[in-house]
Amino acid sequence: MKRERESEILARVVAGDVEAFEYFVVTYQKRITRFIYTLLRDPTDADGVAQDVFVKAFRALPEFKGQSAFETWLTRIAINAVRDHIRRRRPVVSFSELHADEDDDGPDLPAAFDPADGTSPERDLLSRDIRHRIAEALVALSPRQRAVFVMKHYEEKSIAEIGEATGLDEGTIKSHLFRAARKLRERLEDLR
Amino acid sequence: MNATRHLGSDEIVERVFPADDRPIVVPGHLATCAECQERVANLREAWLLDRGAVSGAVDDLPSEFWEAQVAATMATVRSGAGAPEETPGAEVRVFPARARGILRHPVLALSSLAAALLLVGGLSLMRSGGAVPAVRTAAVKSMEKTPALVDDASDDELLVSIDRVLEDSSLAGFPMEETL
Numbered sequence: 001m002k003r004e005r006e007s008e009i010l011a012r013v014v015a016g017d018v019e020a021f022e023y024f025v026v027t028y029q030k031r032i033t034r035f036i037y038t039l040l041r042d043p044t045d046a047d048g049v050a051q052d053v054f055v056k057a058f059r060a061l062p063e064f065k066g067q068s069a070f071e072t073w074l075t076r077i078a079i080n081a082v083r084d085h086i087r088r089r090r091p092v093v094s095f096s097e098l099h100a101d102e103d104d105d106g107p108d109l110p111a112a113f114d115p116a117d118g119t120s121p122e123r124d125l126l127s128r129d130i131r132h133r134i135a136e137a138l139v140a141l142s143p144r145q146r147a148v149f150v151m152k153h154y155e156e157k158s159i160a161e162i163g164e165a166t167g168l169d170e171g172t173i174k175s176h177l178f179r180a181a182r183k184l185r186e187r188l189e190d191l192r
Numbered sequence: 193m194n195a196t197r198h199l200g201s202d203e204i205v206e207r208v209f210p211a212d213d214r215p216i217v218v219p220g221h222l223a224t225c226a227e228c229q230e231r232v233a234n235l236r237e238a239w240l241l242d243r244g245a246v247s248g249a250v251d252d253l254p255s256e257f258w259e260a261q262v263a264a265t266m267a268t269v270r271s272g273a274g275a276p277e278e279t280p281g282a283e284v285r286v287f288p289a290r291a292r293g294i295l296r297h298p299v300l301a302l303s304s305l306a307a308a309l310l311l312v313g314g315l316s317l318m319r320s321g322g323a324v325p326a327v328r329t330a331a332v333k334s335m336e337k338t339p340a341l342v343d344d345a346s347d348d349e350l351l352v353s354i355d356r357v358l359e360d361s362s363l364a365g366f367p368m369e370e371t372l
Contacts, residue, residue, distance in 0.1 A: 018269060018270055019266075021266070021269055022262060022266055025261075025262050025265050025266065026258075026262055029258060029261055029262065029265075030250065030251070030258070033250055033261070034246070034247060034250040034251070037246060037249065037250050038246045038247075041246075043249070046250075047257075047261060050261065051261060051264055051265045051268065054265045054269070055265060055268045055269055055272060058269045058272065059272060123234075126234055126238075127234065127237055127238045127241060128238075129238075130234060130235055130237075130238030130239075131238045131239075131241055131242045131245075134238060134239060134242055135242065149209075152209075153209055153239070153243075154243050154246065154247075158213050159212070159213050174211045174212065177209070177210075177211035178211045180209070181202075181205045181206060181209045181211060182202070182205075184205050184209065185201045185202050185204075185205040188201055188204070188205065188235065189201050
């Protein structure tokens with residue numbers, strides 16, 4: 001039903017109804033911004049890249065054949081946009097930069113996710129330490145590995161869904177996930 | 193797998209971040225070892241916290257943010273479609289790579305070149321026509337009015353003298369030192 005509705009709106013946009021494109025921006029902006037933010041860990045960059053994704057999608061609309069869902073197609077554009085962004089602004093966010101504005105207690109977590117609720121200070125500290133290491137490992141990954149890892153473990157996409165969005169085969173995706181896990185393991189090696 | 197051996201880091205990571213959709217086999221040791229269970233739990237908890245925090249950071253953004261994002265995106269889309277239209281309050285982001293491309297702004301490039309040529313020409317004229325000392329004298333005089341800068345004024349005169357020596361054409365005949 002949603003796909004049919006989207007096809008109809010798409011046809012209107014391609015026919016010249018530019019304003020109809022707003023539907024796609026409003027519908028997918030949160031999902032795309034969240035995905036990009038998880039990859040970049042920088043809210044300003046995430047906002048800019050998300051806007052870029054929608055503009056690129058608009059310009060490439062005539063090429064969209066509807067073989068995959070619009071969201072999947074948009075995700076693919078987002079992956080490429082993030083990759084381009086990372087290449088343009090090397091070095092990527094360093095970890096110190098990632099938490100530059102935060103005090104020594106680590107990042108400000110949303111209250112619902114604050115480990116300090118009902119846990120010991122030691123556990124809280126350990127949890128923050130692990131989080132930092134996960135974030136460090138994540139920004140150390142290649143853009144593609146990072147995208148695959150985030151889709152699998154942050155968005156809970158299946159290997160098949162990741163394959164559809166990235167155009168990678170199952171073996172390559174698993175290889176990326178394996179390498180990403182290895183980098184993570186290296187960061188957690190001394191943790192007991 | 194040895195049932196008495198503690199899980200290695202790779203096994204701990206694999207428990208939380210499997211590279212497959214299929215459920216992985218739980219090592220027998222994990223079922224009985226509290227230490228290994230705690231390590232797996234710690235990593236899983238930290239990952240879930242990170243995932244929740246990242247997601248929450250975006251979900252908690254105010255509606256104004258999302259409205260501004262839509263407005264900015266649509267403004268760019270409209271201009272890209274050949275129908276530019278200003279959207280009040282919407283800040284269209286200029287992407288760095290595009291902003292840096294000077295070839296995209298030929299007028300700006302030509303103006304910069306013209307300004308540079310004017311500057312070089314003006315400086316040459318001033319140097320050949322003795323205008324430099326006049327300007328410098330004025331500068332020195334203004335500095336002399338400030339008692340604290342008296343020493344600076346004499347320094348400036350010294351610099352002017354050095355300049356004159358350097359501009360002296362008689363130095364042109366001096367052999368240049370050989371360099372590699």
